[in-house]
Amino acid sequence: LSGGGGGAGGARALHEFSSDSSSSVAEPDLQRERGAVVPARGRGPAAARRAQSLGLELSGFGEAVLTALVLFLHTDSLASPEVIDEAHPIFQREQHLRMRHSGPDPDEQDDAASERPTVHRARQGLLLRREISDLRSIGFTMRLERLVRLCDQLLHRIDAPGLPALFVPASSLAAAMRTLFQQTHGLPSRDGSDTLIRCGAPLPMRPAWGLQRVPRGLLQSAHAFVICAGCSAVREEPSGTSSVEPPGSCVLRRGKTRGIGPHYELDLSDVALDVVIAWARFLYIQEDLQQTWPCDNSDMNDAVASERFWIELLRLAQRLGDNKLTLYAQDVLVGALSADNWAQLAMLAEQAQCRLLSEAALMVGFRLLQPAMLASFNVQSGLEKDPQPNDDPDTGIPEHAATFGGVASSSSGAAARGTVDLELERHLLRLRAATHGSELGAILALKNGSPTQFAELKSRLADSITAAQRASSQLQHCIRFFDSHEQRGFRPDDPGGWARWIEMAAMVSALGFFVVPSAARQTVVSFLSSLLEPLRGWTPFIDWGWLSPLVSGTMHVFLINALMFGMLCFVVWSGLKT
Numbered sequence: 001l002s003g004g005g006g007g008a009g010g011a012r013a014l015h016e017f018s019s020d021s022s023s024s025v026a027e028p029d030l031q032r033e034r035g036a037v038v039p040a041r042g043r044g045p046a047a048a049r050r051a052q053s054l055g056l057e058l059s060g061f062g063e064a065v066l067t068a069l070v071l072f073l074h075t076d077s078l079a080s081p082e083v084i085d086e087a088h089p090i091f092q093r094e095q096h097l098r099m100r101h102s103g104p105d106p107d108e109q110d111d112a113a114s115e116r117p118t119v120h121r122a123r124q125g126l127l128l129r130r131e132i133s134d135l136r137s138i139g140f141t142m143r144l145e146r147l148v149r150l151c152d153q154l155l156h157r158i159d160a161p162g163l164p165a166l167f168v169p170a171s172s173l174a175a176a177m178r179t180l181f182q183q184t185h186g187l188p189s190r191d192g193s194d195t196l197i198r199c200g201a202p203l204p205m206r207p208a209w210g211l212q213r214v215p216r217g218l219l220q221s222a223h224a225f226v227i228c229a230g231c232s233a234v235r236e237e238p239s240g241t242s243s244v245e246p247p248g249s250c251v252l253r254r255g256k257t258r259g260i261g262p263h264y265e266l267d268l269s270d271v272a273l274d275v276v277i278a279w280a281r282f283l284y285i286q287e288d289l290q291q292t293w294p295c296d297n298s299d300m301n302d303a304v305a306s307e308r309f310w311i312e313l314l315r316l317a318q319r320l321g322d323n324k325l326t327l328y329a330q331d332v333l334v335g336a337l338s339a340d341n342w343a344q345l346a347m348l349a350e351q352a353q354c355r356l357l358s359e360a361a362l363m364v365g366f367r368l369l370q371p372a373m374l375a376s377f378n379v380q381s382g383l384e385k386d387p388q389p390n391d392d393p394d395t396g397i398p399e400h401a402a403t404f405g406g407v408a409s410s411s412s413g414a415a416a417r418g419t420v421d422l423e424l425e426r427h428l429l430r431l432r433a434a435t436h437g438s439e440l441g442a443i444l445a446l447k448n449g450s451p452t453q454f455a456e457l458k459s460r461l462a463d464s465i466t467a468a469q470r471a472s473s474q475l476q477h478c479i480r481f482f483d484s485h486e487q488r489g490f491r492p493d494d495p496g497g498w499a500r501w502i503e504m505a506a507m508v509s510a511l512g513f514f515v516v517p518s519a520a521r522q523t524v525v526s527f528l529s530s531l532l533e534p535l536r537g538w539t540p541f542i543d544w545g546w547l548s549p550l551v552s553g554t555m556h557v558f559l560i561n562a563l564m565f566g567m568l569c570f571v572v573w574s575g576l577k578t
Contacts, residue, residue, distance in 0.1 A: 056141045065134045067122035069147075076173045078150050081125040083132060083158055090121050091128070129155070146172045174285070177226075181284035184221040188263055193221040195252065195264040197280075199273040203309055206302065210293050210309070211274055220276050222283075224252055224264045230283050233321030234266070250320055268316075275312045282325050289313075289328075295336045307333070307341060311348060318352055327356070334360040339368055343442035347450040362453065365446070366460050368439055369428070373461050376427045377420070379468045382475030420462045428458075500574070507567050514560060 058066060072078060084091060094117040121127075127135070132151050139147030149168045156166050183192040197220040205214075227234050234250040255263040268276055274293075281287045295306045310332055317325035333345055334357060342364040349358035431440045447454045513521065549555060 056138065058138070061134050061138065062131060063116075063118045064122040064127060065131050065138070067119050068125075068127060068131070068135055069138055071123070072144075072147055072150075076146070076171050078125065078147075078154075081127060081150075081154055083129055083154055084126050086128070088126065090117075090124075090126055094118060094121060129158070144172060145169050177284050180223060180226065181281070184223075184280060184284070185215075186221060187219075188221055193223050195222045195224045195227060195266060196220075196255065197222055197266045197276060198269050199276045200269050200271055202273040203275070203312070204305065205274075206305060209302070209306070211277065214273060215277075218269070218273055220273070220280060222266075222280060226283065227252070227266070227320075230324075231320040231322050233319065236264075271316050272312060275309065275316055278309075278313055279316055279320070279322070279325065282328065283322065286324075290332060295332050300340075303336070303338075303341070307336060307345075310336070314348075314352060314354070326354075330354050330357045333357055337361060337364045339364075339438050339442075342368070343446040343449075346446060346453045350450050350453050358453070362457055362460065365442065365457055366464070369443075369457075369461060370464055372431060372439070373424070373427060373465055374468055376430070377423075377465055377469075379465060380472050382472035383479075420465050421458070424458050424462050424465070428461075503574075507571070511564065511567060514564070 068078065068081075086092075097117050132154055136148055136151035136155075139145075139151065146169045149166060153166050153168060156163070180193075186192060188194050188196055199218045199220055201218065202214050205211075224236075228236070231250070234252060237251050237253045250266065252264040252266055255265045278289050278293060281292075282289060293306065293309055295310050296302065310329055314326065314329035314333065317323075317329055337345060337360055342361045345357060346361035346365065349355075349361055428443050429440075431443075443454075446457065513524065516524075550559075
């Protein structure tokens with residue numbers, strides 16, 4: 001991209017590539033190592049014409065501008081940029097390092113920031129306004145519209161900070177990958193793709209599904225560097241060897257050049273053409289393949305065909321080492337799980353070592369079979385008023401062994417789990433074909449095709465049944481506990497219960513009389529005195545001399561405390577009796 005700065009007189013002066021301690025008078029090898037463009041002596045007229053036709057001389061820009069350009073080409077963005085002025089401390093330090101002698105001071109450490117401060121500043125995203133303008137001109141010349149708009153965005157924040165943000169185009173990497181994908185529609189050429197993929201016959205197609213126009217021939221073009229970057233299992237054939245690769249291996253073999261440069265071939269003749277096309281679309285442009293190849297269960301024939309396509313795509317992704325497509329295909333197949341295909345996908349997940357798909361398929365089968373197994377083992381909810389005993393002769397699981405909560409011990413719980421494991425397979429195979437025909441067929445297929453997955457399914461069902469039996473026993477124990485307390489007391493229709501409530505009300509009233517304030521107590525006393533006024537007429541004829549010791553205040557306090565203590569003892573005694 002960098003044209004030379006040499007040529008005839010009057011040409012553009014060659015600026016320093018770096019603004020740090022390195023200078024243009026350094027050795028050519030050192031400048032070449034640091035990335036500077038060294039003007040070649042004795043250029044011919046052809047080189048000068050090529051430099052003029054390019055229209056861009058990168059050696060005329062500063063190192064901060066070129067560092068920002070390289071970072072943009074790698075990341076497709078300007079990471080946390082900030083426009084600074086010449087009074088910024090980092091820029092002042094950079095100028096100080098330019099004016100000093102070559103090499104670090106004795107009291108300074110020889111680090112990268114001291115040796116190349118311009119690169120250090122550019123990596124931090126600290127650029128001057130003129131450097132932003134230079135970077136924009138490079139982007140405009142190289143037709144990098146995103147870079148131009150990002151520079152405009154930075155300048156816009158300075159010139160008009162209150163106005164809305166400018167429009168920035170989408171990722172340039174995505175546009176570049178789409179351009180590369182367009183090159184795969186034709187055969188390999190010098191300016192296009194360089195890899196030829198040999199494919200197998202396409203899968204049977206149905207109307208309005210998949211690609212309506214399949215390319216002629218069983219060939220698909222691609223780029224070798226794109227395949228190697230996205231697929232970890234693809235490798236290039238070692239030069240000078242003619243060893244026979246095992247079947248199913250992914251090796252880029254060198255083909256005949258035919259005047260178009262390096263040419264490679266990838267043999268996928270055992271994979272359908274439309275599956276390879278779908279893989280290429282996802283590899284290049286990350287396309288949502290469900291828009292073209294939907295995986296739905298609206299029709300049985302369509303579901304079988306779509307599942308076959310996605311299974312083949314998953315196998316191809318694992319074979320090539322495309323981890324992104326592997327996760328994507330698993331996610332699509334998880335969404336397509338149903339009562340008819342969960343066993344098949346569970347067996348596929350075991351073969352392909354797909355843990356996500358395996359877990360989802362087993363959970364679908366578990367949820368379908370759990371209600372039938374709970375009913376088969378006569379597991380009750382525990383909330384029944386009159387529970388039936390669980391001594392079912394068909395299950396062979398007595399109630400005391402099927403539970404290990406409450407009165408059951410841990411040894412009985414272990415025995416219950418072992419009994420459930422022994423009886424579970426018999427109950428699974430005894431499902432009625434009229435009501436559980438699809439589940440029974442899936443169980444038989446899973447047992448014959450994948451014993452490991454079948455054993456895992458049985459283990460989860462046994463754990464569920466044992467846990468349900470334990471919960472049922474604990475609930476029944478709680479119900480019996482509360483029923484026994486209800487029978488012993490606190491029943492609304494029991495006369496003894498009403499008498500107890502009356503006693504409690506009388507005691508609370510007597511206690512409250514001594515707790516209420518004195519003013520309210522005096523009101524109560526006055527009311528009681530008015531009620532007892534007729535009795536006052538009899539008092540002169542009665543000798544009350546024997547009650548004189550009770551009139552003192554000390555005796556009043558003693559009697560009140562004795563009354564309260566007696567009431568407290570009565571309450572405690574009533575509680576102990578119940």
